Amino acid sequence: MSSSGSDAAPPASSLPLFGEPFTADGTAATLQPSPLLSSLNGEQLAAVTLPQGHALILAGAGSGKTRVLTTRIAWLLSTGQVSPGGVLAVTFTNKAAKEMMTRLSAMLPVNVRGMWIGTFHGLCNRFLRAHWKLAGLPQSFQILDTQDQLSAIKRLMKQFNVDDERFPAKQTQWFIAGAKEDGLRPGDVEARSEDDRKKIELYQLYEEQCQREGVVDFGELMLRSYELLRDNDAVREHYQRRFRHILIDEFQDTNRLQYAWIKMLSGQTDAQGRFTPAPHSSVLAVGDDDQSIYAFRGARVGNMQDFVREYDVQRQIKLEQNYRSYSNILDSANALISHNKKRLGKNLRTDQGPGEPVRVNEATSDFAEAQWMVEEIRHLVREDFERKEVAVLYRSNAQSRVIETALFNAGVPYRVYGGLRFFERAEIKHALAYLRLLENKDDDTSFLRVVNFPPRGIGARSIEQLQDAARARGISLYGAIAGLPGKAGANLSAFAARIDVLREQTQGLSLKEIIELVLDTSGLEEHYKADREGADRLENLAELVNAAESFVTQEGFGRDAVALPVDELRQSLASQGIDPSRAVLDEPLAPDAETGETLSPLAAFLTHAALEAGDNQAQAGQDAVQLMTVHAAKGLEFDAVFITGLEEGLFPHENSMSDVESLEEERRLMYVAITRARRRLYMSFSQTRMLHGQTRYHLRSRFFDELPEEALKWLTPKQSGFGQFAPGGAARAGAGYGASSGYSGGYGGRNPGWSGGGQAAAPSAPVPRKSEPSHGLRVGMQVFHNKFGEGAVLALEGTGDDARAQVKFGRHGVKWLALSVAKLTPV
């Protein structure tokens, strides 16, 4: 599966790509057409070389959006219009961020890792790690994922005796997340009902609980960052001055808060709410309103219109040239989406011919539909389609079952997207919970997860008792253990002691050794060894050790966690004619710039685990048919695509048929599905379908009536869509063929690093090295630090710019120090 075939740039050629760099003042616009620029079409070239200022790019499906974004950054850098430190490029997924960095580093010898390219949450995390004190967080705050958040809320509701019939925890979670997406604190939420009042109260209590425990959820990462920028003039002005070029990917998917965050970084809002962009900033928003399919999680297409208005955008560019599909496919997509009223307006075109017609099939049952599909896939394989270039798309996950069964019985290899990701697996979460307790003993969510796992005789009773004590004293569960009487107290004390000993023992150990020790001492390994069905879980735990190892050696641990590389920041400011010694930089802004104190590798790894849940499937290399929801297919493309279950009530979904807005989103979803196909597109629907244990009768989707008849070829006679019902196919249960466990997260680090330019020093080698690092420190050495005084080196990790040392100081305790920043002199 290539996520970006037609999008791909020609193989990066050698430098120079852009002809002569600009003069230092960045004004000389005498750009020589370079091989890379000249391979862009007119629209793309215009977008890449946009002058200073704010702009909106409407990038149609398959129009080379990512290529434009990355080439734009490369162009800005290579023409000297901005330094790497002055660029902020933000995306939604780690995958997209990684893609951007990979492509950029293929174009320019730039240290992409040091640049602010990442996801909204990843960048906010980086920001908060740098300014934890100002943000009111503990230095090693932990990140709650959605599961953790839900269990925290459940715990809270139990504690305050909230009726979970009337206020389901899920709903409370939804309420809180929604409020944060809108940038609202409990006090800001308007109560429209008695129930609202209760939810606001819960929100308030939840916040207090998180703060007490030193944890933040995903929404909090964004909201805290936003608030710090809003409330601290020095911080805001600093970053505003720094980020001269802000680029936003998938802008149509931004929520209110994300847009507000962008505005904080690039302008001022006055008391009347009027926004004025900062004069020296350039914001480039790239998106496609026709592909906005995430309203349900807060995406707000309206941000596009607001952006144009509030930034007084003078330049809008449409990328309408499609490099992916034949015109029968594009005509279908264009015709369909033209039925949406609320659009910015855009029409895809291609130079390729019409290609094959879109094939339409009507089946009598979901079972028959799957059978037909299996047959077609066999034909495709005979016609030399690769299996991995064939995708089966559906509206909801439940539909995969029949399809899987049919494929399984036919012996066709397949792979299902979705499901649990590596870091979400129970055994992994258990292991991580132990690790988190080492970093932060007040993390009650982690505490509760493992206090009795593996079972050690600490039952619900004991825990209740402990919770009462903790609540009465307003402290964490861990803290409340001391002084608890009876057998419960003894058991719990033993547990606490165990964790304390573990924490002591891990000092001076490498991340890998820490995890191995934890797996062993916690009893997790033993527990799964004793379990007949624990083999997979054991394997995953072993994989966790590997993941940690690659995190340290390859990924460059702390990429997400470390704040600004201070040297680079200084240099960047100097190059902009700003005196780097100004207080605004040194004081509140870069607290660890003084001491070089940094996150421990463990804390960095935990952050990584929370922000990047990992892939959900192994065997990515296998040639297998791809099964996924339409949502999951966004951004991907395939030679052949099946869109299945095109029935009223299913696609469009029944919950989204009543109002125009959500129906239009369903249509956009269909638009996304159609535009995934390169050569061949199938659409199918069925008269009957098993749903929730009942046979349902469906009409064919209204979307068929919105497609151009001349682009379609009906494999079955086009009829009413209501046929005589066939006896429902008895679907047999079958084990998934492609189902598998295992971690295949992206640790295949590959960063060429610097190879030129007079900027930072060369970072770590791409290949893990065991050779002696250059800093000349060794474990056991006595060293001196300006702030912390004399100490002993306990451990060393990483190489080059990533090198860090764990040092035990007399008065200041154990600290992790980044050697590129901290001045450590051997005594």
Next chain:
DNA sequence: TAGTTACGGATTTTT
């Protein structure tokens, strides 16, 4: 404390 049963919910998903 584990193993069983009963119940409810049931688009879409990343961080």
Next chain:
DNA sequence: TCCGTAACTA
């Protein structure tokens, strides 16, 4: 139907 969670029982 079929999954996960919560309550119940041995």
